[in-house]
Structures are given as structure tokens and as C-alpha cells.
Amino acid sequence: MRLPANTASAAMAVLLPWCVPVLILATWQFASNQGWLSTRILPEPLAVLRAAWTLAASGELWKHTQVSALRALSGLVVGGGLGLLAGLLTGLFRPLEILLDSTLQMVRNIPPLALIPLVILWFGIEEGAKLFLVASGVFFPIYINTYHGIRSVDAGLIEMACSYGLRGWPLYRDVILPGALPSILVGLRYALGLMWVILIVAETISAQSGIGYMTMNAREFLQTDVMLVGILLYALLGKLADLAAKGLERRWLRWHPSYQAP
Amino acid sequence: MNARLKLIGIETAAQSPIAGAAVAIVGIRKRFGTRQVLRGLTLEITAGSFVAVVGRSGCGKSTLLRLISGLEVADAGLIEVQASGKPAPQTRVMFQDARLLPWKSVFNNVALGLKPSARERARMMLAEVGLADRATDWPAQLSGGQRQRVALARALAQQPDLLLLDEPLGALDALTRIEMHALIERLWHTHGFTALLVTHDVTEAIALADRVIVIEDGTIALDIAVHLPRPRKRDVTFSALEQSILTQILNPNSQALA
Numbered sequence: 001m002r003l004p005a006n007t008a009s010a011a012m013a014v015l016l017p018w019c020v021p022v023l024i025l026a027t028w029q030f031a032s033n034q035g036w037l038s039t040r041i042l043p044e045p046l047a048v049l050r051a052a053w054t055l056a057a058s059g060e061l062w063k064h065t066q067v068s069a070l071r072a073l074s075g076l077v078v079g080g081g082l083g084l085l086a087g088l089l090t091g092l093f094r095p096l097e098i099l100l101d102s103t104l105q106m107v108r109n110i111p112p113l114a115l116i117p118l119v120i121l122w123f124g125i126e127e128g129a130k131l132f133l134v135a136s137g138v139f140f141p142i143y144i145n146t147y148h149g150i151r152s153v154d155a156g157l158i159e160m161a162c163s164y165g166l167r168g169w170p171l172y173r174d175v176i177l178p179g180a181l182p183s184i185l186v187g188l189r190y191a192l193g194l195m196w197v198i199l200i201v202a203e204t205i206s207a208q209s210g211i212g213y214m215t216m217n218a219r220e221f222l223q224t225d226v227m228l229v230g231i232l233l234y235a236l237l238g239k240l241a242d243l244a245a246k247g248l249e250r251r252w253l254r255w256h257p258s259y260q261a262p
Numbered sequence: 263m264n265a266r267l268k269l270i271g272i273e274t275a276a277q278s279p280i281a282g283a284a285v286a287i288v289g290i291r292k293r294f295g296t297r298q299v300l301r302g303l304t305l306e307i308t309a310g311s312f313v314a315v316v317g318r319s320g321c322g323k324s325t326l327l328r329l330i331s332g333l334e335v336a337d338a339g340l341i342e343v344q345a346s347g348k349p350a351p352q353t354r355v356m357f358q359d360a361r362l363l364p365w366k367s368v369f370n371n372v373a374l375g376l377k378p379s380a381r382e383r384a385r386m387m388l389a390e391v392g393l394a395d396r397a398t399d400w401p402a403q404l405s406g407g408q409r410q411r412v413a414l415a416r417a418l419a420q421q422p423d424l425l426l427l428d429e430p431l432g433a434l435d436a437l438t439r440i441e442m443h444a445l446i447e448r449l450w451h452t453h454g455f456t457a458l459l460v461t462h463d464v465t466e467a468i469a470l471a472d473r474v475i476v477i478e479d480g481t482i483a484l485d486i487a488v489h490l491p492r493p494r495k496r497d498v499t500f501s502a503l504e505q506s507i508l509t510q511i512l513n514p515n516s517q518a519l520a
Contacts, residue, residue: 156359159333164375166375174366178366255401257402
């Protein structure tokens with residue numbers, strides 16, 4: 001790795017990545033001011049900031065964010081929990097693998113969003129529909145990576161542990177689960193990305209609250225600034241979820257040479 | 263310091279009434295697919311002795327060790343491990359790769375499978391292999407030789423009556439190997455377990471064992487006692503013995519020692 005020679009070049013290394021975004025923002029603001037960009041197409045950056053401030057001050061922003069985050073998390077808990085359980089079962093017990101895996105691999109290829117017409121039929125447009133869509137979306141990345149993680153635990157370590165008298169639960173706790181954990185966490189990060197994508201679509205189709213509702217509602221009134229606030233909010237929440245997953249990796253995989261904190 | 267060392271010595275002796283296990287193997291056979299690996303091998307090992315098994319790769323020496331440890335099951339024949347006054351003698355294996363759990367600290371690796379009341383023994387064993395100061399490190403932070411020392415401490419913390427060593431030094435450099443020889447010899451002396459070492463290195467076998475067994479085509483081709491004083495020096499007698507064993511391995515039909 002190349003180290004900066006002095007503080008000036010260190011500051012450059014920090015500032016340089018921000019040059020392009022700042023330039024784009026400045027050009028955008030300038031173009032809006034000059035009237036080259038219609039606010040119907042794209043509002044000026046300052047207007048987006050103002051809209052965010054107004055929404056935050058009125059409490060509306062928090063309300064919608066809370067509702068969306070709650071939907072995302074409950075979907076993740078239900079779908080991820082089931083995916084983890086199914087992955088553990090098929091990974092650990094051969095008969096269950098034979099029984100379930102090929103079916104699950106088949107169902108996996110159905111995009112969850114293709115189920116929307118059916119889901120509306122089953123659950124209407126209430127919370128159940130969103131929960132189902134998010135849960136079925138995050139189920140598969142976690143299931144596949146858990147299953148794969150357990151299958152790829154070093155057989156030599158399992159043999160060693162057995163010959164040292166580890167059986168049953170201690171064998172899972174001390175050897176198999178920690179060995180599968182890096183793969184499970186990769187699944188979690190995939191699932192977090194997917195979770196927001198599905199939630200966005202589910203909320204824009206039908207909702208009475210949430211970021212998606214806020215964005216769609218703004219479209220009705222041509223409030224492009226509010227629409228942009230919603231879009232940026234999704235980006236922010238996605239980034240936060242990714243940071244949380246990275247934090248878990250740092251903490252749970254600190255034994256792993258690739259995850260050691262610098 | 264001296265007093266403390268002595269105290270530890272007494273404690274170990276008092277806590278571990280290990281006299282080693284005797285092993286009796288009668289006519290075992292093992293086949294993998296179409297390949298007959300062991301053909302009716304018979305062998306007796308006296309309690310507390312140090313036996314080395316040498317042979318070309320693929321001769322069945324590792325299979326023999328895995329059968330004794332119970333990691334594999336023989337197609338035919340009998341294996342008995344007996345220690346006086348113990349209904350179920352403990353057998354532990356030290357593998358060629360250390361097989362430490364990367365997600366457990368060095369100390370927790372040594373304490374693997376120990377009851378909470380016996381965890382202090384793990385600390386003592388770690389001190390005996392000279393790695394007490396690395397107890398909280400991850401295995402990834404250790405060198406190859408250090409990892410094998412941790413694996414040795416882990417095996418001995420279980421107070422085995424029989425320790426099976428499956429080419430444990432095969433991947434180490436020459437200097438580290440010599441250090442490990444001295445360490446294994448010392449621990450075998452202090453703890454009194456029966457040791458069975460599988461190796462392809464004849465020098466290593468003679469340096470450590472009371473008895474060297476050469477396996478060829480799934481049976482014992484040579485079985486000689488080594489009566490050299492310990493610690494062993496690489497002198498003329500050593501070299502002569504080494505030469506005769508090597509001749510047997512390299513020219514199986516010459517009957518060099520018959």
C-alpha cells in the first residue's frame with residue numbers, strides 16, 4: 001500500500017474522492033438557477049435540502065421512515081429467520097437436504113416481485129402483503145448461503161472435533177456454526193440490499209404510509225423535491241444497513257485475517 | 263521459580279495417573295475401493311513405549327493410525343487399546359495440519375472439550391509447550407511450528423493414554439522439527455503416555471522411537487528396537503541404523519537385515 005508522503009497529500013487523498021460529487025452538485029445547482037433545468041424534471045439541490053428540512057421539522061419524515069424501517073426489519077426477521085433455519089436443517093441433515101433442497105432451488109428462481117398480483121389477491125394491500133414480499137425476498141440469499149456455509153466447513157476440523165469428544169450441540173456451537181458464519185453474513189448483506197429493493201416496490205404499489213407512499217404521493221402533486229428526498233432516504237437507509245452488516249462482520253469474524261480491523 | 267516448577271511437576275504427576283495404554287492389533291484388513299491397503303497386519307505395542315511407523319507414501323501407515331484412533335473402521339481384524347485400571351482409555355490424534363479452530367483463541371483451542379473444572383490444565387499445557395504468552399492470540403497469528411505446539415498442548419490437555427501422531431511435523435522446516443523432536447520427547451517422558459508416530463522421515467523415527475516399524479504393501483516388513491541412549495545424538499550407530507532401515511524401504515526385496 002502506498003502511504004501519503006506528507007499531510008498535504010494525505011488531505012488530498014481524503015478530498016479527492018469528493019471532487020466529482022461536489023462538481024456535479026454545483027453544475028446541477030447552476031443549471032437550475034439558470035433555468036436550464038425545469039423543476040418539474042429535477043428540482044435544484046437546495047430545494048431538496050429545504051424539502052427535507054420541512055419534512056423533518058413537521059415530523060412527517062420520521063413517521064414515514066419509521067414505518068418503512070419497521071416493515072423492512074420485520075420482513076428481514078421473518079424471512080431471514082426462516083432462511084437461516086431452513087439452511088441449517090438442510091445443511092446439517094442429509095435426508096432433509098434430499099427432501100427440500102431441489103424444491104427450494106426451483107422456487108428460488110421465481111422473482112418475489114412476480115408474485116405481486118397473487119400477493120394482492122391473498123393479502124390485499126395491507127401490511128401482510130409487504131411483509132410477505134420482503135420476507136420471501138430475503139429468505140433465499142440467507143437460505144442458500146447458510147446451507148452452502150455449513151456444507152463447506154472444513155471436514156478436517158469436524159473430524160478433529162469429533163475425535164476430541166465433541167458431539168451434538170457443542171459440535172454445532174464450537175465448530176459448524178462459526179465455520180459457516182462468514183458465508184451466512186455474506187447472505188445477510190445480499191438480503192439487506194434485496195430487502196430495500198422489494199420494500200420500495202411494495203410501498204409504491206400500495207401504501208398509506210412509508211417512504212414509498214411519501215414519494216408516490218409527492219408525484220401526484222408534482223413535488224419533485226419531496227420525491228428526491230424519498231429516493232435519497234432509501235439510499236441512506238441502504239447504506240446504514242450495509243454498515244450494520246459490516247459491523248457484525250468486524251465483530252463476529254475478528255478471528256478471520258481478512259476482517260481484522262486495521 | 264524453581265520451587266514453583268517443582269510444584270507443577272508434582273501436581274502433574276499426581277493429577278495424571280497415566281501409565282500409557284497397550285495396543286493389540288490382530289489381523290486387520292482395510293480396503294478402499296479396489297485397493298487393499300492393509301492385508302492382515304498384526305502388531306503389539308507395550309504400554310508407555312514410543313513406536314514409530316515408517317514407509318513410503320501410500321503404504322497404509324496413516325490408515326493404520328486412523329483405524330487405531332477410530333476415525334476409520336477396519337474391514338476385518340481386531341484392535342484393542344487397554345490401559346490398566348481404566349475402563350475406557352483415552353486416545354488422541356495429532357494431525358499433520360494443526361487443525362486449530364480459527365475462531366477460537368489459542369487458549370480456548372487447547373481447552374476444547376475439557377470440562378470447566380479442567381480448564382486450568384489447558385493453561386498448564388500451554389505453558390509446557392512454551393506458548394503461555396500467546397494464550398489470547400488467534401491461531402492465524404501463529405507460525406506453523408507454534409500451531410503444532412498448540413495442537414500438541416490440546417492433545418495432552420486431554421490426558422491421553424495413547425497419543426497418535428500422524429506426520430505432525432511433515433510441513434515444518436528442519437530447525438523447527440528438531441525443536442519439536444525435543445519437545446515431544448520431553449512431554450512423553452513427563453506424561454508417560456504411549457506414543458505412536460507415523461512418519462516418512464526415518465531420521466525422525468530413530469530420533470524419537472524405542473521401536474521402528476516399516477510397513478510395506480499393507481504388512482509389517484521390518485520391526486526393530488532402537489537401543490540408543492536419549493537424547494539421541496546423530497552418531498555412527500544412529501547413521502548405521504538409519505541406513506539399514508532406508509535400504510529396506512528403498513529395496514524391499516533385498517532382505518538387507520534378514
